[in-house]
Amino acid sequence: MSDIFVVVEHRLGEIRDITFEMLWKAGELAEKLSHSVTAVLLGHEVDPLAQNLSDRADTIIIYDDERLKSFNADLYKQIIAGLIEELKPPLTLMGSTSWGMELAPCLSVKSGLPLATDCIDVIPKNGTFMAQRQMYNGKIFSNVSFADAPGCLVTVRSGVFPKDKLGDRQAQRVQKDIPSADMKPGKEFKEFVETAAGDVDITQAELLISVGRGIGEEENIALIKEFAEALSGVVSCSRPIVDKNWLPKYLQVGTSGKSVSPKVYIAIGISGAFQHMAGVSGAGTIIAVNKDPKAPVFRTAHYGIVDDLFKIIPVLKEKILAVKKG
Numbered sequence: 001m002s003d004i005f006v007v008v009e010h011r012l013g014e015i016r017d018i019t020f021e022m023l024w025k026a027g028e029l030a031e032k033l034s035h036s037v038t039a040v041l042l043g044h045e046v047d048p049l050a051q052n053l054s055d056r057a058d059t060i061i062i063y064d065d066e067r068l069k070s071f072n073a074d075l076y077k078q079i080i081a082g083l084i085e086e087l088k089p090p091l092t093l094m095g096s097t098s099w100g101m102e103l104a105p106c107l108s109v110k111s112g113l114p115l116a117t118d119c120i121d122v123i124p125k126n127g128t129f130m131a132q133r134q135m136y137n138g139k140i141f142s143n144v145s146f147a148d149a150p151g152c153l154v155t156v157r158s159g160v161f162p163k164d165k166l167g168d169r170q171a172q173r174v175q176k177d178i179p180s181a182d183m184k185p186g187k188e189f190k191e192f193v194e195t196a197a198g199d200v201d202i203t204q205a206e207l208l209i210s211v212g213r214g215i216g217e218e219e220n221i222a223l224i225k226e227f228a229e230a231l232s233g234v235v236s237c238s239r240p241i242v243d244k245n246w247l248p249k250y251l252q253v254g255t256s257g258k259s260v261s262p263k264v265y266i267a268i269g270i271s272g273a274f275q276h277m278a279g280v281s282g283a284g285t286i287i288a289v290n291k292d293p294k295a296p297v298f299r300t301a302h303y304g305i306v307d308d309l310f311k312i313i314p315v316l317k318e319k320i321l322a323v324k325k326g
């Protein structure tokens with residue numbers, strides 16, 4: 001039995017969703033291959049974080065040290081490379097996030113293991129693994145194999161796997177010390193700067209109200225914003241809306257935008273091009289409003305309303321507000 005490593009990502013005392021998504025995938029692979037799941041947790045005073053992971057991994061390896069208070073790729077690289085050398089996991093998962101994008105390449109160099117980045121799946125193959133990536137902005141899927149390497153590193157795109165618990169695990173905690181007391185990072189953490197007020201992270205939203213070119217004019221976006229507010233949801237959009245500068249780029253869903261995994265995704269005036277729908281593969285329920293019954297979005301949507309959005313959305317908004325009023 002081998003361990004599949006998941007590098008735990010956390011920020012300001014909270015585990016990031018990408019960690020739960022990777023643990024889900026690691027759990028699925030572990031079940032298929034009779035492997036075990038090991039969460040690798042680096043930080044300072046991380047007991048509460050370990051508690052949150054205890055039923056999702058078989059082992060939690062913890063490095064708790066003042067010097068790990070903030071993420072530092074230099075230190076992480078040295079520690080995790082040492083752990084990989086010691087335990088030889090066949091697969092190490094990291095998030096395709098700002099953390100993972102900094103850590104994974106230098107960990108690959110340090111450990112000598114091959115790396116596939118921004119993957120949307122990991123598939124077992126002949127006793128080893130194959131990673132699936134999208135190329136040419138989602139037009140082509142490529143399968144990456146790692147030949148005869150003794151292990152591999154994979155960064156995982158956020159939003160492609162569920163963040164639910166898979167199976168019931170009881171993690172054993174293993175505390176470890178930083179290998180070398182005089183380990184010195186080449187860079188230093190200065191400060192964490194929150195995104196500006198009003199900025200939202202659509203990858204974390206549970207309810208997204210997404211608007212497409214069917215909205216017609218910039219001033220009509222207000223209708224979608226009001227609808228989202230009535231539902232306590234977050235607005236996102238398709239690419240043409242960003243191209244026209246009607247909404248900012250960080251709200252764009254799709255292959256050249258963000259992958260999202262809300263519980264509910266409402267697509268309004270969006271045709272459902274594959275570059276858009278690739279970004280919503282992690283959504284729970286998809287509801288589409290489109291006046292064209294042949295719009296591709298209806299192939300994926302769980303529920304659909306074939307009608308003019310300018311007729312439907314104001315009525316839905318009023319009904320929701322009436323229900324809220326009681």
Ligand SMILES: Cc1cc2nc3c(=O)[nH]c(=O)nc-3n(C[C@H](O)[C@H](O)[C@H](O)COP(=O)(O)OP(=O)(O)OC[C@H]3O[C@@H](n4cnc5c(N)ncnc54)[C@H](O)[C@@H]3O)c2cc1C
Nearest residue numbers: 137212213214238239254255256257269270271276291309
């Ligand atoms: C390399 C590349 C990367 C791309 N990346 C992305 C990406 O990340 N995200 C993305 O979204 N797109 C992306 N695209 C663009 C993508 O191919 C589509 O062009 C885009 O998703 C279409 O956006 P849309 O659905 O809003 O507009 P359209 O395709 O124009 O669809 C508008 C829809 O609104 C409906 N409609 C019109 N009026 C009404 C009304 N009054 N009531 C109800 N429905 C109405 C129409 O029937 C139509 O289906 C990419 C393209 C390329 C080439």
